[in-house]
Amino acid sequence: MKSAYELAMERLAKSDPDASRPLTAEQKGRLAEIDRVYQGKIAEREIFLKKRLDEALTDQKAEEVGKIQQQMASERARLEEEREEEKERVRRS
Numbered sequence: 775m776k777s778a779y780e781l782a783m784e785r786l787a788k789s790d791p792d793a794s795r796p797l798t799a800e801q802k803g804r805l806a807e808i809d810r811v812y813q814g815k816i817a818e819r820e821i822f823l824k825k826r827l828d829e830a831l832t833d834q835k836a837e838e839v840g841k842i843q844q845q846m847a848s849e850r851a852r853l854e855e856e857r858e859e860e861k862e863r864v865r866r867s
Contacts, residue, residue, distance in 0.1 A: 797865065804864045812857035819849050 776784075797805070823846045830838040 801864055801867070805861055808857060808860050808864065812853055812860075816850055816853050819853070820846065823849070 823842055827839060827842045827846070830842055
């Protein structure tokens with residue numbers, strides 16, 4: 775007997791036949807490049823915002839500290855979402 779998980783995975787595979795298609799070497803390379811690019815973008819934004827955060831902490835500006843922390847989280851989430859969208863386009867091509 776198959777588990778509920780196995781049955782669900784079979785239904786999913788039937789509903790989206792492209793999902794089970796293996797990636798080509800070119801697609802794998804492009805996915806790795808996308809990861810490298812977005813890791814760099816995330817690191818760049820974090821360095822910039824951490825500098826501003828340190829300045830705000832030094833000046834004891836609690837309100838600004840909260841805003842910067844929130845901005846760091848939202849920009850990281852935005853960049854990660856962009857990365858996943860771009861990777862999905864590569865997977866579908």
